[in-house]
Amino acid sequence: MNILQLVLLIVTVALIIQVVVYAAKHDYVKQIDWAEPFTLRYPKIFLWIAIVFFAAIGFLLLNMVIWQDVRPFAVILLAVLAVCSLPALLLALRWKIEVSEEYLVHTPALGGKKQIYYKDIRHVLVTPKIVVMDTTLKKLKFISGVYYMEDLLFRLRENGVDIDRQP
Incomplete structure (x- = not known):
């Protein structure tokens, strides 16, 4: 060298x-x-x-x-x-989920923004490593270590979304 x-x-x-x-x-x-609007990020x-x-x-x-x-x-x-x-x-x-009172705005790493109302979220599965959010539009998968994850779960629970936690 x-x-x-x-x-x-x-x-x-x-x-x-x-x-x-x-x-x-x-x-x-x-x-x-x-209870205030916030943004999830990696x-x-x-x-x-x-x-x-x-x-x-x-x-x-x-x-x-x-x-x-x-x-x-x-x-x-x-x-x-x-x-x-x-x-x-x-x-x-690029990736983020903006959480507001009435809906979520998902911005994937590639592609455009998608607005998701809480009533369109069918089920959320939370494991120690990954979160799977099943909506009428598509399935969103992201790591469970994103910033403000627990705040998102509180907001989802407040809006009547079924949340399943697995150990």
Whole structure:
């Protein structure tokens, strides 16, 4: 390994460590009132995972461009990192469920917004890892670790939605 490659690797690793430490210290979730409108989002860790993967992609690309060292393994690794980081980035930045008094507005990672009235929600299944919301339009599946999940369940219960919790 060339000395410049080593310096580039050290700078990239230092940047990644600083971003992750900053993210861990500043990932605050505001306390809300479940009776007021709020928004469910994926945890910020999805964004930081995408940032780390994009930093690795940048390191590999810089390594290939500067030293013009294109190897099949590096290209495959770039493709794998891109495939892993793009969904995490879309979930962190785009996916959300806006909860209001009369309805939910679901914005998926890809596609447009869908308005779902509480009366159109047939059943909600909550497990320790995943939540499945069966509506007349479609089934929504998301992790149970989204921000404000319990507040959503209070709102659903208040509006007469059948909620099934499994251990």
